[in-house]
Amino acid sequence: MVRVDTAALGVHVELIGSSDGEPIIVLPGGGVRSPEYLGDLRRWGSVRPLAVVHYRGTPKSPGIPGPWWDQFADLEAVRQALGLDSVEILAHSAGTRVALAYAASSAPVRRLALVAPPATWLTSTPDDVAALASDRRGEPVIEGALSAGPLDMEDETRFRAQQKVIAPPRIRAMERRDATSFFAGRNELQCAAIVFLCPTAG
Template sequence: MSLADLPFTVSPLGTATGDPAIVLPGGPCRGVEYLADLAGLGDDRALVVLHPRGTPTTGGLSRGWWTDADDVVLLADALGLDRVDLVGHSAGTRLALATAARYPDRVRSLALITPPASWLTGTASDAEALLADAEPEVRAGYRALTDDDAETAKAFREQFLRQAPASYAHWTARESGHARVGRMDRDAAHAWFRDIPADAAGRVLGADLPPALVIGGDRDLLTGVAPVRAYADVLGAGLTMLADCGHYPWIEQPDAFRASLRAWLRR
């Protein structure tokens, strides 16, 4: 199958050439432009972004992140790659782990950026402890995370923007501008979690996983810190915890993020 025949959209990121790593965005199913240029990482290593089913540029709905691992393998085949390096952000880290667990012979390495972690380890979030010196807007965003589920597309978007400050260590014009990039759809986001095996965490932890690097933020209220540390530990992964950083390290700490991930992908 050629790239043109794939049932989803893909796009290159950066100017580097050679065998690409595959980038799996989060959201879930958020418009991939929120990735920006990943702090210029694509100028060091060729990157191809998979636009999962449900993203605005691919359309449709996800079949659930466990099943959508098939799409990662389809893309690898279209690229002519026997084994691939996967770079997943947030919800995309679930897709990366599903691919590695279901297709262990196809994944060479994993880079897992600000992963939701409690689902894998059961470790309770310590996000409340991170609020002590948080800015008022960040605190308000965190409290909004417990709002009832929005019932319409318009309400979903409004709710996302109310919650957005909790995604960052600080809330300035830079973070506010980034929060508005990349459209998300309520139905697509919900579909991402459908038909997930009840023992998905057990299947991941029981799999022969490739080498992995976890990158977290020490002020990420969406993941907490303790769950991310436990997640890296059970995966046997390296851990880089970026200081003064929330959920989007290429926006908040671009130099440290690029240095860490560049070294991993070059090894």
């Protein structure tokens, strides 16, 4: 199993699994969310070792992160620390943005798996949230999510409360234990606001 000195990186890398082979780098979602919600990734570590990145701004990687398109430097440092000539990346949700930014920097990415990427950002796909919500009006989880309103990017307590009612519609088809694990891991408002800053034109 590969070893890595995370103290020298500035970002914590959690190694999962005891299998041989090059590790797959895992980028969690949530912008700058702690990856505890991923659990053990259905024991994928028994097939291939996994290197799960804890972004800057999470409890195990203190500090203030940069916006998502500027985080490829940390990912490149992780690659070098792991001693990999090229990488395979598994990225979830908002983590797909970091993965694509890294790949676009001419990094040696061999394989890239994007899980639940934000389609309206990645492609020209129209946002269908309103239509989907309309089809499910009356369901408690939908009514709760709709009542939450736009995310409050000023108040930490309200931000966390909103996330708890917005999340359930996203995990309808998942098992109950997965729904519970979805709420593990902190997502700091200050850091999330920085990560999702929009780049200016030019």
